[in-house]
Amino acid sequence: MKHPSLPTLSALLPLLRPATAIHANSVETPDSWSCDASRGIDISFTPAPEHHQILVSFPTIALTVTPPAHGYPGGASHVGCSALVGFVDFATQRRFAVANATWRADNGVDLPAGAELYRLTAKVEYRIERDMGTFPRKYPIVKDLSSAVLLDLDLDPKLGDQARQGKFEYFAENPNRVWSECKNGYEGNVTKMYFGLSGHTRKGGTSLPGWSMDLGLVWEDCYPPDDIGWGQAIINGWESCTYSNVNQTSRALLPDVFRKNRKN
Numbered sequence: 001m002k003h004p005s006l007p008t009l010s011a012l013l014p015l016l017r018p019a020t021a022i023h024a025n026s027v028e029t030p031d032s033w034s035c036d037a038s039r040g041i042d043i044s045f046t047p048a049p050e051h052h053q054i055l056v057s058f059p060t061i062a063l064t065v066t067p068p069a070h071g072y073p074g075g076a077s078h079v080g081c082s083a084l085v086g087f088v089d090f091a092t093q094r095r096f097a098v099a100n101a102t103w104r105a106d107n108g109v110d111l112p113a114g115a116e117l118y119r120l121t122a123k124v125e126y127r128i129e130r131d132m133g134t135f136p137r138k139y140p141i142v143k144d145l146s147s148a149v150l151l152d153l154d155l156d157p158k159l160g161d162q163a164r165q166g167k168f169e170y171f172a173e174n175p176n177r178v179w180s181e182c183k184n185g186y187e188g189n190v191t192k193m194y195f196g197l198s199g200h201t202r203k204g205g206t207s208l209p210g211w212s213m214d215l216g217l218v219w220e221d222c223y224p225p226d227d228i229g230w231g232q233a234i235i236n237g238w239e240s241c242t243y244s245n246v247n248q249t250s251r252a253l254l255p256d257v258f259r260k261n262r263k264n
């Protein structure tokens with residue numbers, strides 16, 4: 001299901017390089033995937049005003065053959081990385097959904113005949129950490145968390161019939177579009193997006209470092225008050241910090257209390 005009319009990566013790069021209005025401002029690695037995302041992730045939106053695409057690039061990761069271990073024979077290959085990235089400067093009264101994803105091995109793959117690429121995953125989650133505090137600041141600080149999964153693909157591209165070398169890309173539509181939050185201009189709430197990508201083969205195969213996914217976006221105008229209850233999951237009091245001037249300690253409580261759990 002390779003998309004024939006997709007422009008090549010080198011053709012896209014000039015479009016992706018200019019400064020955009022949406023800036024990533026922090027990176028956290030939420031899990032132990034074998035990559036250093038804080039050093040190796042590069043997120044860019046294509047230029048304003050359209051922002052048709054997010055390019056999520058992991059320049060350091062490569063498809064690597066798993067060595068035998070703990071009775072496991074080894075020989076399969078794996079590539080994967082994920083990161084949670086903070087953003088500032090999203091447009092207000094606009095929201096987006098992910099329409100499609102394209103996985104790319106930017107510097108080429110080497111899949112011998114019989115090396116079967118049987119699984120590709122792509123996940124995007126959008127989350128708002130809401131600071132419900134008031135001014136003057138009172139403790140404890142209580143943060144609510146609202147989140148929604150904008151993309152969750154886990155598919156079998158069924159590639160393994162023939163040897164493949166060089167440029168690799170694979171395209172898929174998102175069958176389940178979910179809108180991002182409708183921004184109202186408050187700056188005190190933190191917007192983060194989780195991006196995860198992985199690829200799995202049987203019987204080996206390698207790539208040079210450098211994997212990425214392009215996410216095609218659709219946008220629409222929206223009216224913020226309609227979106228007060230935005231999110232598939234809303235956790236009240238997700239993080240609650242108490243701070244004492246006297247002994248300079250802070251304490252985070254993470255109660256997993258779901259107030260609402262509803263689908264869009």
Ligand SMILES: *[C@@H]1O[C@H](CO)[C@@H](O)[C@H](O)[C@H]1NC(C)=O
Pocket residue numbers: 130131132186187188189228
């Ligand atoms: C965060 O968002 C909530 C709900 O939209 C709003 O009531 C609150 O004022 C915002 N906090 C800040 C500091 O902007």
Ligand SMILES: *[C@@H]1O[C@H](CO)[C@@H](O)[C@H](O)[C@H]1NC(C)=O
Pocket residue numbers: 003005006052099100171216217218
């Ligand atoms: C992906 O979705 C975007 C937004 O709808 C669209 O502009 C783009 O053409 C799609 N990409 C492909 C390869 O179909």
Ligand SMILES: *[C@@H]1O[C@H](CO)[C@@H](O)[C@H](O)[C@H]1NC(C)=O
Pocket residue numbers: 242243244246247249251
């Ligand atoms: C230090 O902070 C802890 C946690 O907030 C609090 O329970 C404790 O009473 C404080 N100790 C002093 C000496 O103030």
